[in-house]
Amino acid sequence: QVQLQESGPGLVKPSETLSLTCTVSGGSIGSDYWSWIRQSPGKGLEWIGYIYYSGSTNYNPSLKSRVTISVDTSKNQFSLKLTSVTAADTAVYYCGRGDYYGRFDPWGQGTLVTVSS
Amino acid sequence: DIVMTQSPDSLAVSLGERATINCKSSQSVLYSSDNKNYLAWYQQKPGQPPKLLIYWASTRESGVPDRFSGSGSGTDFTLTISSLQAEDVALYYCQQYYSTPYTFGQGTKLEI
Numbered sequence: 001q002v003q004l005q006e007s008g009p010g011l012v013k014p015s016e017t018l019s020l021t022c023t024v025s026g027g028s029i030g031s032d033y034w035s036w037i038r039q040s041p042g043k044g045l046e047w048i049g050y051i052y053y054s055g056s057t058n059y060n061p062s063l064k065s066r067v068t069i070s071v072d073t074s075k076n077q078f079s080l081k082l083t084s085v086t087a088a089d090t091a092v093y094y095c096g097r098g099d100y101y102g103r104f105d106p107w108g109q110g111t112l113v114t115v116s117s
Numbered sequence: 118d119i120v121m122t123q124s125p126d127s128l129a130v131s132l133g134e135r136a137t138i139n140c141k142s143s144q145s146v147l148y149s150s151d152n153k154n155y156l157a158w159y160q161q162k163p164g165q166p167p168k169l170l171i172y173w174a175s176t177r178e179s180g181v182p183d184r185f186s187g188s189g190s191g192t193d194f195t196l197t198i199s200s201l202q203a204e205d206v207a208l209y210y211c212q213q214y215y216s217t218p219y220t221f222g223q224g225t226k227l228e229i
Contacts, residue, residue, distance in 0.1 A: 045167070045210060045221035060218040094166055102214030103157050105178070107166035 002027040004095050004108035012089075012115050018082040022095030022108060029053055029076045033098040036069060036080045039110070040091035050098055051078055085115045119143050119213050123222035129229065136198040138225045140211035145191045148215065155215035158187055158196045161208040161224075170209075171196065203229065 008020035022034070036048040049059035051069040059067050063082070071078040082089060092112050096104040120143040130136040146155045154174035159167035169178050171187040174194055184199045198205055206229060211222040 044223045045212075047217075047219040047221075058217055062218070096166075101155065101172075102217070102219050103169060103172050104159075104167070104212075105169035107168075110166050 002097060002106060004097065004106060006093060006095050006108045006111040008111060008113070010112055010114060012085055012113060013117050014086055014115055015084055018080070018085050018089060018093075018113055018115075020080045020093055020095075020111065020113070022078050022080075024076045024078075024097075029071065029073055029078065033100070033102075034069075034071065034078045035096045035098045035104060037094045037096055037104065037107070038091040039094065040088075042088075043091075046091075048080065048082075087115050089113070090115045118218055119146065119216060119220050121211055121213055121220050121222040123209075123211060123225050125225060126223070127226040127228065130198075130201045130227065132203065132229060133200050136201050136205070136227055138196045138209050138227070140189075140194040140196070140222050142192045142194075142213055142215075146213045146215035147191050154190055154194070155213055156187075156189070156194050157212045157214060158185075159210045159212060159221075160205075161210065162206070167210060198227075201227075201229070 003025045005023050012018045030053045033050045035050040051057045051071050066083045068081040092110040094107045094110045096107040122141045124139045156174040158171040160170050161167040175187040186197050188195050208224045210224050
């Protein structure tokens with residue numbers, strides 16, 4: 001069955017760019033919608049955006065100006081870049097498989113990213 | 118954005134008793150063309166990611182025990198655990214997938 005695993009730095013400095021990668025195993029990334037979701041104590045669960053395997057994207061307007069999600073089908077991976085981060089971007093970041101409708105299953109284990117100097 | 122509001126924020130229920138969690142959306146998530154409610158419930162146990170429990174407001178995901186049930190339509194929804202088991206201690210979230218940005222409720226903490 002499909003499994004997802006996030007990877008990337010756990011500490012990012014303010015104003016810099018947060019970069020994470022999600023590796024999909026047990027199935028092909030060449031279908032479905034692949035999302036990033038974050039969870040922080042202050043804002044709960046927040047959908048960041050998704051990418052379809054073909055490359056089309058849909059971002060949360062609240063983050064759209066700072067977010068880029070990309071896909072590398074040859075590596076069965078998709079990635080998140082969030083620019084100009086502040087302490088408010090400190091959260092556990094999850095990658096997840098979404099279906100056509102917008103339901104998420106499964107999710108990766110999550111990775112804590114702290115924004116601090 | 119559609120705002121999802123859950124109640125209560127936390128809930129303590131005895132083993133074997135019924136637990137009820139409510140979720141209200143700021144606008145209807147019932148899609149008229151297919152008469153489906155675009156509402157899902159997730160369970161998150163400590164140290165784990167959320168897990169999809171119920172979708173279309175009342176359809177259990179494969180493998181989910183039948184003590185979990187979902188109901189409601191339009192803007193008001195309920196997740197019910199008919200007989201609470203120790204392993205049901207978790208955070209529960211509702212999510213609307215009627216429109217982007219997809220949004221979640223703030224979560225309900227269920228304790229024994």
